[in-house]
């Protein structure tokens with residue numbers, strides 16, 4: 001596989017985009033610390049488009065806690081290897097100044113679903129997510145964007161934003177990739193010690209087997225998890241739970 005081109009500024013990206021204007025472009029936006037979940041998105045994008053673009057940007061506006069932002073894993077060398085192996089043509093790897101020349105004075109608000117679940121406990125989270133995704137879509141101008149069902153609320157909100165703002169792109173939802181014991185792969189898993197990682201597979205097991213949310217909550221609380229939320233919304237069960245100080249999310253169709 002040939003090395004992807006690395007684009008660090010919006011000007012470089014816009015110039016490069018002009019050189020591929022007749023090709024179909026698939027796009028995978030991420031915050032890096034890539035794992036097999038991200039790789040599955042890149043491979044799907046690779047198989048359905050002429051050109052495959054990855055972005056890596058740890059977006060500060062979607063973190064409501066400075067500590068969580070500081071602790072977010074950054075693994076550029078490994079990311080480059082995985083991205084190259086998955087057939088990535090270009091990696092957009094901008095700085096905050098590149099993405100926020102307005103210093104975040106402009107943003108996207110959604111006044112309904114974004115206030116529930118993760119939005120209820122992380123004030124401003126989805127405002128940051130929607131704003132950065134809109135900026136990235138305007139820059140990359142992809143035909144298709146590949147996003148994980150692991151972040152199902154985020155996926156739904158972005159699909160609805162694309163429709164509400166008439167953006168000319170298709171959002172493709174992709175299945176959650178899990179380890180052999182069921183734990184959803186997440187960049188945050190690298191912050192778990194071995195015992196915490198083993199125990200965390202109980203999250204998926206419990207939300208798939210419990211008869212109702214009360215039972216699932218009780219099982220996880222008894223096992224030492226601190227539950228942020230565990231609710232059923234429209235035929236899907238969503239959970240956010242703390243293992244130590246690491247917050248993990250998951251969801252399953254009921």
Ligand code: AMP
Pocket residue numbers: 029030031032036037038040041146147148149150151174175176177178184185186187
């Ligand atoms: P992140 O880097 O965590 O912001 O995630 C970037 C993209 O990868 C999002 O669309 C996530 O939903 C997706 N993603 C993260 N983890 C997984 C996973 N385990 N399986 C599938 N997609 C994932």
